[in-house]
Amino acid sequence: DVKVTQSSRYLVKRTGEKVFLECVQDMDHENMFWYRQDPGLGLRLIYFSYDVKMKEKGDIPEGYSVSREKKERFSLILESASTNQTSMYLCASSLTAGGADTQYFGPGTRLTVL
Amino acid sequence: TQLLEQSPQFLSIQEGENLTVYCNSSSVFSSLQWYRQEPGEGPVLLVTVVTGGEVKKLKRLTFQFGDARKDSSLHITAAQPGDTGLYLCAASTGTASKLTFGTGTRLQVTL
Numbered sequence: 001d002v003k004v005t006q007s008s009r010y011l012v013k014r015t016g017e018k019v020f021l022e023c024v025q026d027m028d029h030e031n032m033f034w035y036r037q038d039p040g041l042g043l044r045l046i047y048f049s050y051d052v053k054m055k056e057k058g059d060i061p062e063g064y065s066v067s068r069e070k071k072e073r074f075s076l077i078l079e080s081a082s083t084n085q086t087s088m089y090l091c092a093s094s095l096t097a098g099g100a101d102t103q104y105f106g107p108g109t110r111l112t113v114l
Numbered sequence: 115t116q117l118l119e120q121s122p123q124f125l126s127i128q129e130g131e132n133l134t135v136y137c138n139s140s141s142v143f144s145s146l147q148w149y150r151q152e153p154g155e156g157p158v159l160l161v162t163v164v165t166g167g168e169v170k171k172l173k174r175l176t177f178q179f180g181d182a183r184k185d186s187s188l189h190i191t192a193a194q195p196g197d198t199g200l201y202l203c204a205a206s207t208g209t210a211s212k213l214t215f216g217t218g219t220r221l222q223v224t225l
Contacts, residue, residue: 004156032147035215038219040123040217041217042118042120042202042215042216042218043122043157043202043204043215045212045213045214048193048212058212068178090156090157092156100144100147100162100206101160102147102159103157103159103204103213104156104157105155105156105157106153106156107154107155107156108155108156
């Protein structure tokens, strides 16, 4: 059974803190994605990675960075958290490059920045 | 950035009613997917459509991809409380793994 896990379900941080969100997939997928989800805006792509140590900016990369040192793990980093980064963060993975491929999602991390 | 507009944004209906959710764009897509997200969980794929005019059925759910591949609809027949959730369309241009997600339709089905 496919599985994408995220390190925390809920996280509360203070403005200016450095925040790490971890995502692990056990399906040997090539591609991994980080989205944020806000009411009325759907899912917006922050960054994605199609291979180890490779990354590409999504639609809203400002204020975020990512790291993919191993195939199964994709980390999202908020260098200096701000209140407008309060959101639900979803990680996903897919097997191959190709828009018709299924993306498998983790349960999400609800981040609150105070 | 391509935009996918979904309508309606919210829908509250009673068990047994029928409903249709729409996903529209001005861009042409090579494929379109529908996902359902339940509270506390990530989205789960329901269907992928790739051919203009294509219709797919999944039990009481019928999905259609527009002839021009710019829009899609999801029709649910005889809705049940288990259909409650957030429905998201997602489209690809086919040149990369990236998906553009719609704004979402939150469906509540009550007894």
